[in-house]
Amino acid sequence: MPEGALATAWHLPVDSSDAVATTLYGRSSLPVIRARESKSAPVGVVGKVLRILEALDASPTGLQLREISQQTSLNKSTAYRFVAHLESEGYLFRDDAGAYVVGPKLARLGAGIAYHATLRNISRPVLTQLAKETTETVNLAVLDGHDVLYLEVLESLHSFRMASQPGMHRPPNCTALGKVLLAFLPSEQREEILPMLTFERATPHTIPNLARFRKELARVVQQSLAMDDQETDLGARCVAAPVLDESGKVAAAISVSGPITRMSRDRIQAFALATKKAARTISARLRHSN
Structure with a gap:
């Protein structure tokens, strides 16, 4: 039938399943003192992004922005800046209820x-x-x-x-x-x-x-x-x-x-x-x- x-x-x-995201940073052409300041910045950014991805990985049905903020200890404006960028790049998807879930691009990496x-x-x-x-x-x-x-x-x-x-x-x-x-x-x-x-x-x-x-x-x-x-x-x-x-x-x-x-x-x-x-x-x- x-x-x-x-x-x-x-x-x-x-x-x-686990999804893996890899971020590549190119070499900076800025003066050495500026490069030294920026050297630790990507680490903090990556850590925050990974906290968001880990929270979403533990919630297959998705999370609202407020829940992401609570679970990652990021303020809402910071959390929104990251999830909005991840969504625009196809790594996250926002469903009809407004919850963020893992998007196709990120899922394919897992x-x-x-x-x-x-x-x-x-x-x-x-x-x-x-x-x-x-x-x-x-x-x-x-x-x-x-x-x-x-x-x-x-x-x-x-x-x-x-x-x-x-x-x-x-x-x-x-x-x-x-x-x-x-x-x-x-x-x-x-x-x-x-x-x-x-x-x-x-x-x-x-x-x-x-x-x-x-x-x-x-x-x-x-x-x-x-x-x-x-x-x-x-x-x-x-x-x-x-x-x-x-x-x-x-x-x-x-x-x-x-x-x-x-x-x-x-x-x-x-x-x-x-x-x-x-x-x-x-x-x-x-x-x-x-």
């Missing part, structure tokens, strides 16, 4: 888990709005090796709905999310993954071989959209679109999934347009935070 299992009241079983948390923070308001508009289950996913890893799942409130959970893994060849993630990968990375796919047929609609799958990926790139039309489970459909980072590379994919009774062929275009619009919004937020 696309992006999750069709459910009434049950769910499928479910299958922060482990993937931190970057996943950043993706969730940036995407969640948009995913919430998409779920309200479509009333269906909304998903955020990335590639984990050659599998699709679900990072965020906002389930539909319908009693008959798609049910997935964060942490779930699925094969990419029969899911709309997986098709998008593979289609927008750099070609050399995609060619490393494609030979690993087994193309086990979950339903009569599952793509059976690599040749047909390559044609499907070409269509996905052309349309910036993928569909799972009962390819994982009978009775369910899903549409997915790519989230692109500042370099134009695929950072994640989002999808809307539901039963074919509600995601009918005459309504699928509306779901597709809403999903693509949300993906573009998240992409813009991701680029802006960088």
Whole structure:
């Protein structure tokens, strides 16, 4: 079933890291006496910045400026000067509630888990709005090796709905999310993954071989959209679109999934347009935070 299992009241079983910032200081061309004065200044600045980053690392959901000031013993004006600069450089991100969280640039200097948390923070308001508009289950996913890893799942409130959970893994060849993630990968990375796919047929609609799958990926790139039309489970459909980072590379994919009774062929275009619009919004937020 696309992006999750069709459910009434049950769910499928479910299958922060340190960020490092390095600051480089060039040699000063000022007279020796001035250089001696400035020699200790960067140390104090770095210490204050590290205190801020350590406080945020211990609070994955983010901190308000007042909380940063309290936890680092910096006055609010000093704390604001540092966090505002870190935000402008993409190392911090301010969420809709005004809390500062680790941004994509800084997360990339750490482990993937931190970057996943950043993706969730940036995407969640948009995913919430998409779920309200479509009333269906909304998903955020990335590639984990050659599998699709679900990072965020906002389930539909319908009693008959798609049910997935964060942490779930699925094969990419029969899911709309997986098709998008593979289609927008750099070609050399995609060619490393494609030979690993087994193309086990979950339903009569599952793509059976690599040749047909390559044609499907070409269509996905052309349309910036993928569909799972009962390819994982009978009775369910899903549409997915790519989230692109500042370099134009695929950072994640989002999808809307539901039963074919509600995601009918005459309504699928509306779901597709809403999903693509949300993906573009998240992409813009991701680029802006960088």
